[in-house]
Amino acid sequence: MTLAQLRSFASQQATRADMSGLSAAALRLPCYSAPSQWKQCRASRVSISAAVVTSPPAPKLSKIVTWQPGKRLQTQVAEITSDITTIRSLDWDRDRFDIEFGLQNGTTYNSYIIDAEKLAVVDASHEKFRDLYLAALTDQIDPSTIQYIIVNHTEPDHSGLVPDLLQLAPNATVVGSKICIQFLQNLVLKPFKSLVVKGGDTLDLGKGHILEFVIAPNLHWPDTIFTYDRGAGVLFTCDAFGMHYCTEQVYDEDLSTIESHYRFYYDCLMRPNSRSVLTALKRVSGMEFGVIATGHGPLLTYNVAELMNKYETWSRQALEKQLATVAVLYISDYGFSDRLSQALARGLTKTNILVDMLDLNSADSQELIECVSRSSGVVLMTPPSSGSANSLVSTLYAAIKTKQPVVIAESYGGDDEPVDTIIQRFVDLGITLPQPPLRVKETPTEATYQQYEEAGTDLGQLLSQKKVIQSIKTNIPINIAKAIARVSGGLYVVTAKKGASRGAMIASWVSQVKL
Template identity: 30%
Template structure:
């Protein structure tokens, strides 16, 4: 089903209300998502991106039912990841020989994924595709935002930026536009998307946004590949990205832990309380790594100045949920954040040192020597936790 965005641009994608995990099992999508494909009709017609492969037949059938399948002149593949390109094999079986506009790296990725030698037309930054009737697409390469093949395209004549994964969110919405959804929910999903997917490329985000802004192109809408279309104050999400890319921090800290018999939980709660006592205005959140959604947890780390990480010693190491969080943090490459380690033990006590090594390896500055307590903390031990929290809060500047 096509939905009009303007008189000459329509949405042709799929809203996936049932989606709960993405990137395999790596990313949680509590509110579903959408795979946004766009049809641009001038004297010639361009289709910008497709949908994920489970919806390929439905996608092609909808184009045929709408009477536009045979009128498509060009396919633009801004990104080769299967949630964008999954319907390409079925579409190109229906329309063999259709020109596919993508970057050179896009050709590599698409051939590597589908093993088809389609009619690739390689484009680079500044290349244009004239659609007639005053419409033209200008291509802008955006490598590593967030794959090597990524590009944006700008539609002159309508002043629309098709931004691919940038400025998107995993949020199912049948009404399409940012001014038709709950704004708090929208921006929570947008910051989660940035924190978990784009953080490693923040320096490139800043450069690419500034490059595009320097062109002084009028932007009436931003149409990403997932979630809502930004039509009301569309540059607001661009401003948010510039903030998030600049080593973003709120006045917040998060205590992340796992526990076996609640000793480490009691430590975590004491540390969190000590931080609140020292800085009453600061938000302090306490999250169990084994029970919290890992992507929501990482979003809280992204927002924080500091993270305290705790685990009991288990098999001369740490609990697997804590190890997984440390690995997520390492891979995302957070900058200018502080950390500290804590944990309980019975007889060997290696966990705190291992967590400190993990935090250092993830680029966190250790803000206080680690705290380890044997067995269940008593009154004296809990006072040490409070003091540890106060010291950590005091070292945040």
């Protein structure tokens, strides 16, 4: 793109000015998102920052309401471009989230309106925001005229109000991945128009808003897609590139303040899926965008290059440091299987174990066989006692090898396949069960998630121990190796005799004190 074209785009997309007087529209020029070009792109955006000085209306905040004692809720409406508006649901005091990791500054749930010839809403909000969100939406548009509801990801904090949107706009078409639409059918519980999209599919909303869809599974649910608005230069990514950080600042102006939250969010939700992160980055590498419209926290525009580079760097480091791979088999949309499996995955990644998350609701037999074959161990979240996920476990019994340790964990879905039945099948196959099964007899609490995370760490340490010891032996200085060799190891019976008195003790180590 030439400088003249960049200036032209800036003039067309002007929507706001930043605190230093630079046009944010200029900062949101299309970003060449191939990693080697991110920095170059950002420099180009800044170099023409004086092209436009148009400023949009200031963000509009609703009144604060109390959801529970001490839990404040609020919505914020802000213009992103002349045709795109965000409704940010500000959950100021939420202190725990998802896999039960602690939050220091609450979180947000970001929804978007694309006001084109065909009106579209991208993602919704948490059902706790029903009144606030619908009031903000109705203030911006006539909900009955919505023609498309685009669902990038069906986790309840993004799709909880989809049934309400369909009630207001019964003729709207819901757009999502095949798995997404299947999940929503269980959520909405009545027929609705739907459009299943695959990677590369497009949807023309008019006024230059041509949406292109990118399949991005496991970021961090199996149904995730990204939605790219070519005309606006905006990439809607739902959970990816977000953070749990509640602030009135719509954008990522203050990198030093948000960077630790961005990293913590990545470590908790994205690092277990580092291979999927790199795949998604590759799929958007040819796209030009200047705004990442996230599902949580501030939108990214000032630091797109830096923050996308961090995802790539952290994910490559995770792959390089891996000591082994564990297949975590869970069942999306069943009980607490998805959340508990994420806690286990978090524990595994603490020991530099690479995690392969596989949803038994959407996987086929060949995918399962390939996933298990490249793994050193397996975590199985108990499936429901019937259905496709349960049937796929039979494939697991055939694919697993005796040297692969297995951890079995309950999902607390109300109809779990009995743990003892599963254990017996593995025992009959000669499979090692390195720890007792994880059982859940009530709604998971903070202690439950901690237990699952620690179980993941224990399995990771078991698998990584041999490689760590070998690495230490290889790199230890010769003099230290000789000294350690003089220290005996094992189990000993130490006897002593003095006159007629005799005694003995068992010792786990004996140290030589003289030659």
